[in-house]
Amino acid sequence: MMGMGKRRRKSQEELFVASGELAKSPGHAFYKRLNKLLTECDFDAAIERACEPYYKANRGRDSIAPGTYFRMLFVGYFEAIESQRGIAWRCADSLSLREFLGVKLTEATPDHSTLSKTRDRLPIGVHELAFRLVLAAAAERGLLKGKTLGVDSTTLEADAAMRSIVRKESGEDWKAYVKRLMQEAGEVTEDEEPTDEEIRRFDKKRKKKKVSNAEWESPTDPDARIAKLKDKRTHLAYKLEHAIDLDSELIVAAEVYHADHSDSQTLADTTMSARTHLAEAGREEVYEEVVADKGYHAAEQLELVQGLNVRTYVPEPERRGQSRLGEKPPEVQRAVKGNRRRTKTEKNSRLQRLRSERVERSFAHVCDTGGARRTRLRGIEKVRKQTLITAAARNLGLLMRKLFGIGKPRALQGLLGSLLNQLATALQAVIKLIRLVAARRSTGC
Incomplete structure (x- = not known):
């Protein structure tokens, strides 16, 4: 028999926690083997040698290790996370990923802004x-x-976003551009301010409305x-x-x-x-x-x-006309x-x-x-x-x-089920073969 545990109410946090009392993670088999593979190919040492010219020695606080930065980006692929905020949150939340990154339990994992600054600092080379x-x-x-x-x-x-594009020659956004076309067509005067509905209606019915990269660009991402x-x-x-x-x-x-x-x-x-x-x-x-x-x-x-x-x-x-x-x-x-x-x-x-x-x-x-x-x-x-x-x-x-045999960490979750399915398929084939042999014997064939 066992007593039922009850959820404790939030109380004051302890000021000091012994390292031996911290929660330990058994780690993730995939990330453990991936770390071993990266160690065997001397990944961290080679990256750190290449990054030395882009940091100042003995000045300020040490940044995150370049190997940690690249591992966090690897996590984004393996966990299907598209944003740096999501990667930073996932790494902070997971004990096994902390172990993969080499971050101690007493240390904070890198923030998403650290990823951005490190990416900007390190060149494409x-x-x-x-x-x-x-x-x-x-x-x-x-x-x-x-x-x-x-x-x-x-x-x-x-x-x-497409709605944020502007004209290269004048800097007009789409709304201002269509408004000018309405004025040139005589739909409104310069003193009148058309409504959004009127702008949409005019834009919908006009012909030859193509958006060219030669004329338009995004101000946020040129x-x-x-x-x-x-x-x-x-x-x-x-x-x-x-x-x-x-x-x-x-x-x-x-x-x-x-x-x-x-x-x-x-x-x-x-x-x-x-x-x-x-x-x-x-x-x-x-x-x-x-x-x-x-x-x-x-x-x-x-x-x-x-x-x-x-x-x-x-x-x-297939081409039209003569070659x-x-x-x-x-x-x-x-x-x-x-x-x-x-x-x-x-x-x-x-x-x-x-x-x-x-x-x-x-x-x-x-x-x-x-x-x-x-x-x-x-x-x-x-x-x-x-x-x-x-x-x-x-x-x-x-x-x-x-x-x-495993290419992504989540594949381990379905490994047992896959093995059981393969075993069931093999057993069905054996049973089918036994029944076929028994049928042939009973008919004398």
Whole structure:
């Protein structure tokens, strides 16, 4: 038998608590193994050496360790938290995450403002180093193959609203702009002040109302561009482009461009970025092929990629009118014709299926279940830093899945159920086989 406990009323907090009396956490198996993996690849020491030039020695209070900063961003991916406030709250609330970050129970976890200041202090080169350290760790464990790249892009919703955009030439917001059009059309005089309903009615019926990035911008995030998102909404956005190793599904380049950059402008840059990341990570793998959809087809881009000794598999879209390929330089013609010949093979069909499946899966992991579909940062440089670390976290998840069978901490919750389902399926198959054998024996077959 046991007595029933009762909730105590709030009383004065104790002034001193012995460390032995503090609540202990058994830790989280996933984060313990992740910490062990980061230690094995010398992650913290390499990051701290790279960060030394951006801090002053023996001046002021020590900041958080750079390794702690990157771990908190990893937590944002693994826990599907899109905001820094949410990451800071989650880390402060969890004993197992405190252990993962290396924060004592007697210390406060870093605030969201500390994350912002640390991100602003550290340049993008340090974030690229963190990304490359994870790539090197994957390559050392035989996960990186280095032969075929798959490239595709998606949109990231920017932290700025369409209703806040202003005219570049005059600084007018949308309401003031439509009001001026009403005055020019004679709907109202300069002395009259139209109501919001009248402005909406006039704006709805006028023709040729297009919003151009050449004429409009966001005052809160000038780097964001007006674009159509995947769900067909028009919003301020950035363009995210992934280059992945089609064999291992590792992200070897995660580039952020302005949303008005078309796919046909960025293929060579992303391919070169993938090669640079591998070279800086100390790997000798050289990608021989790059696979993309027809939106990436541009003669000049194919020639640039061909100049890197990389074969392209980019389907050629149907074009209206006569081809003008004959007017281009001979090296461009050779690149286009070679790409056209390769896209007619069975190998191209197989590679395109792999690309559409695996690159889209990387976007699903990073943007949808990783909490990065909408960025909470303003400025393309900050978005690039966040994107690199989110891609590094996704690569860590793939590496953890290969080494330990679990790629995210929440997957442990469903592991027992998955094992039981597999066991039940196996038992059903055995029972079905026994019944089939018994039936055949009873019929004499």
